Amino acid sequence: MSAVAVGLSHSPLIGKNDPAPDVIAAVDTAVDEARAFIRSFDPELVVLYAPDHYNGFFYKEMPPFCLATEANAVGDFGSAAGPLSVDTEAARAIALGVLDRGIDLTISARMTVDHGFVQPLEILFGGIDQVPVVPVFVNGVATPLGPVSRIRALGTAIGEAAAALDRRVLFLGSGGLSHDPPVPVLEGAPPRVADALIEGHPPTPEQRARGEQRVVQAGRDYAAGSTAMIPINPTWDNLVLDTLASGRPEDVDDWSVEWMGAEGGGSAHEVRTWIAAFASLAATGKYQMTSRFYRAIPEWIAGFAVATAVGER
Ligand SMILES: O=C(O)CCc1cccc(O)c1O
Numbered sequence: 078m079s080a081v082a083v084g085l086s087h088s089p090l091i092g093k094n095d096p097a098p099d100v101i102a103a104v105d106t107a108v109d110e111a112r113a114f115i116r117s118f119d120p121e122l123v124v125l126y127a128p129d130h131y132n133g134f135f136y137k138e139m140p141p142f143c144l145a146t147e148a149n150a151v152g153d154f155g156s157a158a159g160p161l162s163v164d165t166e167a168a169r170a171i172a173l174g175v176l177d178r179g180i181d182l183t184i185s186a187r188m189t190v191d192h193g194f195v196q197p198l199e200i201l202f203g204g205i206d207q208v209p210v211v212p213v214f215v216n217g218v219a220t221p222l223g224p225v226s227r228i229r230a231l232g233t234a235i236g237e238a239a240a241a242l243d244r245r246v247l248f249l250g251s252g253g254l255s256h257d258p259p260v261p262v263l264e265g266a267p268p269r270v271a272d273a274l275i276e277g278h279p280p281t282p283e284q285r286a287r288g289e290q291r292v293v294q295a296g297r298d299y300a301a302g303s304t305a306m307i308p309i310n311p312t313w314d315n316l317v318l319d320t321l322a323s324g325r326p327e328d329v330d331d332w333s334v335e336w337m338g339a340e341g342g343g344s345a346h347e348v349r350t351w352i353a354a355f356a357s358l359a360a361t362g363k364y365q366m367t368s369r370f371y372r373a374i375p376e377w378i379a380g381f382a383v384a385t386a387v388g389e390r
């Protein structure tokens with residue numbers, strides 16, 4: 078087996094509320110580099126760790142993480158809708174391997190996913206049906222959140238289980254780093270909002286458009302500096318990247334949920350997807366981070382990062 082890892086921030090505001098041209102050009106260069114890295118590795122399987130933003134998972138049952146043997150995208154923010162090309166057989170094998178290693182994995186036989194899963198597949202592969210994928214939801218939004226050490230353990234178990242497949246595997250993390258977009262919160266929500274977060278009734282097109290417009294406006298406010306949102310935190314973001322670059326993802330095990338949220342905002346917990354991906358790679362052997370790009374981009378509400386890493390064999 079050979080393995081690599083890629084981390085990529087996502088934002089539904091890309092193309093909708095863009096920063097200055099030189100920032101876009103820098104991001105494009107970094108993303109091109111990641112694409113070339115992936116093309117030369119030529120993965121036979123992508124294990125994709127991503128969060129959800131109340132499009133697929135709701136408080137009726139909110140697992141800390143969940144592996145899909147099939148998945149359908151909702152098409153939020155203009156992202157692709159429809160089935161992902163899930164490698165069901167590989168997904169089942171990895172799920173069993175993870176359960177055998179003592180991790181209480183939830184399984185979905187038809188996961189609903191949003192831009193968190195779709196955007197990296199579109200950006201890096203040109204679509205949601207271009208490469209065999211095993212989607213793994215990692216809750217990074219819905220509190221309460223358990224210790225990050227369990228996400229690291231999940232990543233480790235998935236890495237070990239994937240290694241047994243004897244294929245070229247890309248572990249891909251989607252989201253983060255620090256950011257504080259206007260995602261609704263159950264605690265203290267008015268009854269109508271609480272009901273939506275619990276039950277997950279599909280929104281009408283008008284409701285969806287209104288919600289998306291609210292996020293676009295939040296991006297404009299964030300960029301203009303007139304907002305109550307927690308600012309992007311480049312110092313913390315670089316500490317996250319330093320830790321992943323060290324080759325010792327287990328160093329995150331003593332990071333507290335409170336500390337992460339205070340440093341990086343309500344959606345900083347999306348870095349759990351990166352932690353899982355790099356822990357998976359670490360489970361297959363020593364690794365080296367081979368590229369690393371970072372830029373605070375308030376227009377996108379994102380401490381925006383792209384990183385690649387290769388296993389040393
Ligand atoms: O769908 C939503 O409600 C949140 C959208 C959103 C905005 C900025 C950065 C993100 O990572 C993100 O997911």
Ligand SMILES: [Fe+2]
Nearest residue numbers: 193252344347
């Ligand atoms: Fe997100």
